[in-house]
Amino acid sequence: MKILVCITHVPDTTSRIQFTDGNTRFDNSGVQFIIGPYDDYALARAVELKEETGGSITVLNVGEAETEPTLRKALAIGADEAIRVNAHPLDAFFVASQIAQIARDASYDLILMGRESIDYNGGMVHGMVGELLDIPSISPVMKLEIEGNLGKMSREIEGGKEQIEVELPFIAGCQEPIAEWKIPNMRGIMSARSKPLKVVDPVSEKGMTKVKIYALPPAKGDVKLIDKDHVEELVQLLKNEAKIL
Amino acid sequence: MSILVYIEQDQGNVKNSSLEAVSYASALSAIMQGEEVIAVGLGNIKENEWKKVGQAGATKLYHVSDARLDAGIIQAHAATLAKVFDKVEANTLILSKSSLGDAVAARLSIKLQAGLVSNVVSLPEVNDGFKVKRSIFTGKAFAETQIETERKILAIKKNTIEIKTDGPEAAVETLTIDIEENNFAAKIKGTEKAEGDVLLPEADIIVSGGRGLKGPENWGMIEDLAQSLHAACGCSKPVSDMGWRPHHEHVGQTGIKVSPTLYIAIGISGAIQHLAGVNSSKYIVVINKDPEAPFFKSADYGIVGDAFEVVPKLTEAIKAIK
Ligand SMILES: Cc1cc2nc3c(=O)[nH]c(=O)nc-3n(C[C@H](O)[C@H](O)[C@H](O)COP(=O)(O)OP(=O)(O)OC[C@H]3O[C@@H](n4cnc5c(N)ncnc54)[C@H](O)[C@@H]3O)c2cc1C
Ligand SMILES: Nc1ncnc2c1ncn2[C@@H]1O[C@H](COP(=O)(O)O)[C@@H](O)[C@H]1O
Numbered sequence: 001m002k003i004l005v006c007i008t009h010v011p012d013t014t015s016r017i018q019f020t021d022g023n024t025r026f027d028n029s030g031v032q033f034i035i036g037p038y039d040d041y042a043l044a045r046a047v048e049l050k051e052e053t054g055g056s057i058t059v060l061n062v063g064e065a066e067t068e069p070t071l072r073k074a075l076a077i078g079a080d081e082a083i084r085v086n087a088h089p090l091d092a093f094f095v096a097s098q099i100a101q102i103a104r105d106a107s108y109d110l111i112l113m114g115r116e117s118i119d120y121n122g123g124m125v126h127g128m129v130g131e132l133l134d135i136p137s138i139s140p141v142m143k144l145e146i147e148g149n150l151g152k153m154s155r156e157i158e159g160g161k162e163q164i165e166v167e168l169p170f171i172a173g174c175q176e177p178i179a180e181w182k183i184p185n186m187r188g189i190m191s192a193r194s195k196p197l198k199v200v201d202p203v204s205e206k207g208m209t210k211v212k213i214y215a216l217p218p219a220k221g222d223v224k225l226i227d228k229d230h231v232e233e234l235v236q237l238l239k240n241e242a243k244i245l
Numbered sequence: 246m247s248i249l250v251y252i253e254q255d256q257g258n259v260k261n262s263s264l265e266a267v268s269y270a271s272a273l274s275a276i277m278q279g280e281e282v283i284a285v286g287l288g289n290i291k292e293n294e295w296k297k298v299g300q301a302g303a304t305k306l307y308h309v310s311d312a313r314l315d316a317g318i319i320q321a322h323a324a325t326l327a328k329v330f331d332k333v334e335a336n337t338l339i340l341s342k343s344s345l346g347d348a349v350a351a352r353l354s355i356k357l358q359a360g361l362v363s364n365v366v367s368l369p370e371v372n373d374g375f376k377v378k379r380s381i382f383t384g385k386a387f388a389e390t391q392i393e394t395e396r397k398i399l400a401i402k403k404n405t406i407e408i409k410t411d412g413p414e415a416a417v418e419t420l421t422i423d424i425e426e427n428n429f430a431a432k433i434k435g436t437e438k439a440e441g442d443v444l445l446p447e448a449d450i451i452v453s454g455g456r457g458l459k460g461p462e463n464w465g466m467i468e469d470l471a472q473s474l475h476a477a478c479g480c481s482k483p484v485s486d487m488g489w490r491p492h493h494e495h496v497g498q499t500g501i502k503v504s505p506t507l508y509i510a511i512g513i514s515g516a517i518q519h520l521a522g523v524n525s526s527k528y529i530v531v532i533n534k535d536p537e538a539p540f541f542k543s544a545d546y547g548i549v550g551d552a553f554e555v556v557p558k559l560t561e562a563i564k565a566i567k
Binding site: 215 | 323347363381384387394435474507530543547550
């Protein structure tokens with residue numbers, strides 16, 4: 001089975017988010033970048049599926065040269081080759097167009113992505129690629145088994161889950177507990193250095209949306225502490241001040 | 246031109262989040278040129294549920310009652326909506342962010358060549374281009390985003406707008422849409438759902454428990470508190486990882502992102518990844534025995550104390566005023 005895993009290169013979940021250039025650009029100074037946590041689940045499941053059924057894993061990122069260490073890490077975790085589409089990801093549509101082009105050329109059996117990126121949180125790229133390739137795209141997927149030509153999935157819905165079956169090829173947007181994150185071992189890190197990382201030019205496509213300016217939420221005021229022996233005061237505050245109860 | 250709103254249902258009932266989407270569309274219509282707000286619901290929707298959709302501000306109601314659409318099959322819903330969009334000559338589609346809504350919106354963006362913005366948290370500015378604010382970095386920031394296409398899709402985050410209830414009555418019309426069989430390639434084989442409970446993403450009040458509660462056997466008091474508030478239950482990641490609570494209750498960066506009116510966190514330390522999922526709540530109450538717990542910095546109200554002592558008392562105090 002030929003599997004494509006699309007990964008993002010995003011700030012570590014503990015990063016403090018800041019902007020620069022008059023709030024028009026993300027400030028990446030001092031920020032650690034990681035494989036998107038959901039993409040990491042997708043990759044982990046891909047590695048397991050490869051162990052079960054054989055085949056190959058290609059990891060793909062649409063991004064500039066700075067994302068290569070993230071792709072190398074994915075190679076160390078178990079991907080066989082990496083592709084970087086050399087472009088600044090303008091928006092979800094732009095990214096989806098690039099992924100769709102790579103997928104058309106190589107015809108993968110299965111495309112795994114994360115449920116959403118943790119920078120722009122769109123949860124859109126998989127659906128867009130699905131539509132561009134005219135194949136099903138299922139998300140968020142919590143469980144994925146491949147039996148012959150059939151994908152069996154559990155998809156999260158509000159307050160529960162549903163069981164879905166669909167034939168290959170399809171796209172799945174992954175989330176836990178689909179697999180456990182894999183930490184690269186020494187052998188993986190060594191072999192990642194010699195695995196192929198191909199850089200390709202983007203297909204010309206404009207985005208459909210553009211960020212004009214960024215903003216941070218207003219700082220939270222101080223917490224009002226209530227004595228643990230007078231919880232009825234909290235109830236009064238919720239009722240009279242917050243007007244909730 | 247008109248504004249189309251996608252209505253989602255749960256067991257035949259219109260979801261509150263969809264009523265929010267209708268109310269948003271109605272407010273949008275007021276700042277545009279008074280465009281018509283057309284709501285479309287697919288599959289099984291109870292007849293008396295439509296009234297609320299009209300009250301939320303839709304001037305026309307369309308029901309595509311095809312039983313194959315009862316289940317939320319992503320491609321089939323997207324294909325149907327694309328046809329309705331053309332039929333009613335819409336230029337904007339509004340829907341609420343949900344597991345089905347997101348997936349459908351993404352496909353429609355391609356089908357309709359419509360710029361899509363998700364996680365929308367306010368009404369757009371329309372004087373100089375079409376710009377709308379969305380939440381990014383899991384609630385840690387916002388981005389004012391311009392849509393550069395003629396057609397537009399907005400996926401609205403919960404609690405962006407109050408649900409309107411004073412709209413005029415509107416009649417429901419049945420629409421028949423021809424949906425090609427290939428859109429039903431994905432087969433839904435079964436559904437497991439917590440019946441009757443308040444759904445976490447839809448809930449107005451959430452009571453959430455963390456590792457500080459020591460074990461699943463102690464969730465009774467969390468459920469009691471939730472019940473007294475008509476709230477949904479949530480939990481931190483380790484709690485669902487250890488199987489104390491079902492995965493669909495896991496809140497945070499890698500779980501469900503919520504934006505209720507009130508979030509009550511009990512025995513949760515307030516790790517940044519947990520906060521990321523709750524920081525757009527209107528009010529946050531933290532109960533933790535450690536006065537240094539980071540969660541207090543993000544809270545509106547806090548009680549430093551042992552949950553096993555505080556929570557039952559709080560439940561009693563709430564019952565007393567109800
Ligand atoms: C990439 C990544 C993604 C993550 N995503 C998420 C996510 O989506 N959601 C999430 O929740 N976490 C997430 N985490 C984990 C997160 O970092 C924390 O480990 C987790 O939130 C801690 O859960 P907790 O607060 O329940 O437990 P703890 O940190 O162990 O805190 C327990 C708290 O309970 C208090 N307590 C103990 N006993 C009592 C008592 N009797 N009464 C009152 N209080 C008491 C303690 O003072 C403490 O503050 C993620 C981590 C990573 C690395
Ligand atoms: N720049 C990118 N390069 C490769 N894959 C991406 C990129 N952006 C998003 N994706 C994939 O699409 C998924 C959903 O992203 P999003 O729609 O941005 O939330 C991510 O989890 C990735 O798997």
